[in-house]
Amino acid sequence: MVSELTADMHARVAEAIRAEESRTSGEIFCVMARRVSTYRDIALGYAAAAALILPLALIPLGFEPAWIPGMGDSWQGAHLASADVAVGQTLAAYALVQATIFLIVLLVASIPAVSRRVTPRAIRRERVREAALQQFLAHGLHVTKARTGVLIFAALADHQVEVIADEGIHSRVDQAVWAEAVEVLTRGLKRGDPASGFIDAVALCGGVLAEHFPPAPRNANEIEDKLVVI
Numbered sequence: 271m272v273s274e275l276t277a278d279m280h281a282r283v284a285e286a287i288r289a290e291e292s293r294t295s296g297e298i299f300c301v302m303a304r305r306v307s308t309y310r311d312i313a314l315g316y317a318a319a320a321a322l323i324l325p326l327a328l329i330p331l332g333f334e335p336a337w338i339p340g341m342g343d344s345w346q347g348a349h350l351a352s353a354d355v356a357v358g359q360t361l362a363a364y365a366l367v368q369a370t371i372f373l374i375v376l377l378v379a380s381i382p383a384v385s386r387r388v389t390p391r392a393i394r395r396e397r398v399r400e401a402a403l404q405q406f407l408a409h410g411l412h413v414t415k416a417r418t419g420v421l422i423f424a425a426l427a428d429h430q431v432e433v434i435a436d437e438g439i440h441s442r443v444d445q446a447v448w449a450e451a452v453e454v455l456t457r458g459l460k461r462g463d464p465a466s467g468f469i470d471a472v473a474l475c476g477g478v479l480a481e482h483f484p485p486a487p488r489n490a491n492e493i494e495d496k497l498v499v500i
Contacts, residue, residue, distance in 0.1 A: 275302070279465035280497055286469040287495040290476025295486045296418035296439060298475055299409055300468050300497040305382070305427035306401035312389045313379035321372035325364060338363050382427055398423070398430035405500075406434050414438075414492050418483050420475045422468060424455060431455050433475070439482060447478050468497060 287298050325333075379388055386394070402423035406412060411419030417438030424431045433448045433455075451471040458467015 275465060275497070275499060282465050283468045283472070283497040284495050286472045287476075290472055290479070291491065291495065292489075293485060294418075294476060294479035295416055295483045295489055296420065296476075296479030297411065297414050297491075297493040298420050298422065298472055298479070298495075299411055299493050300422045300472065301402070301405045301409075301424075301500060302464060302468075302497060303401060303405075303423070303425045303428075303500045306425045307394075307397045307428070308380075309385045309389045309393075309397075310380065312393065313376055313385060316379045316388060317372045317376035320375040321368040324371050325367045328364075328367065333364065334360060338366060386427065386429060394428050394430055398425045398428050399432055401425065402432040402434055405498075409498075410493060412436055415490075416483060418479060419493065420479065422451065422455065422471050422475065424459060424464065424467075426459070431459070433471070435475075439479060442482050443478050447474065451475055 283300060287300070290298060328337075378384055402421060405423060406419070406421045409421075411421055411434075414436065417436045419436045420439065421432075421434040423434065431452045433451045435443065435448065451474045454470040454474060455467040458464055458470060
């Protein structure tokens with residue numbers, strides 16, 4: 271389980287960013303999100319599908335309102351009016367079963383741990399990437415002078431990590447470097463030490479930036495050196 275970041279942990283990450291940026295004209299920024307989506311639409315989809323499909327299994331069993339307490343009895347009338355009432359009761363009972371299944375599945379699928387397991391990984395990855403891109407733009411990493419901003423992003427509840435590099439550095443670096451940065455941060459998160467994970471990822475990204483973009487004569491700090499938690 272990932273622990274809450276203390277002021278000391280924030281300071282350690284900020285110092286690691288400053289140390290790496292002293293060797294390069296690039297910029298590194300870190301963001302940790304507790305959760306990027308509730309995935310409520312996914313839970314609604316499962317609930318709707320279950321409500322439509324599961325009650326169908328009752329039909330071959332001879333489903334009738336009497337199965338639900340208070341919605342029917344075992345006595346039946348032979349005249350047409352009684353038949354109409356029976357049909358109406360059956361439809362109402364069936365609708366009640368559907369509504370009950372819908373609510374139960376929705377509540378269960380909305381539990382964070384369950385939601386993560388039932389949501390396809392591709393959807394989680396896409397939403398985390400969208401959230402990371404939003405943070406990349408929101409913090410101005412796309413407007414650095416040499417287009418060498420790098421965002422290190424972790425989504426805790428979603429169990430996803432993203433590293434986004436601007437076009438100035440992305441086109442000149444082997445993609446395996448970013449995959450390695452993702453891996454070291456993931457290892458830190460798994461062992462409940464996000465600060466060390468971010469520091470290790472910052473060191474990897476800083477080494478790449480220093481190799482391709484050494485510090486300028488006037489090495490201005492364009493982006494604040496810190497870890498943001500959202």
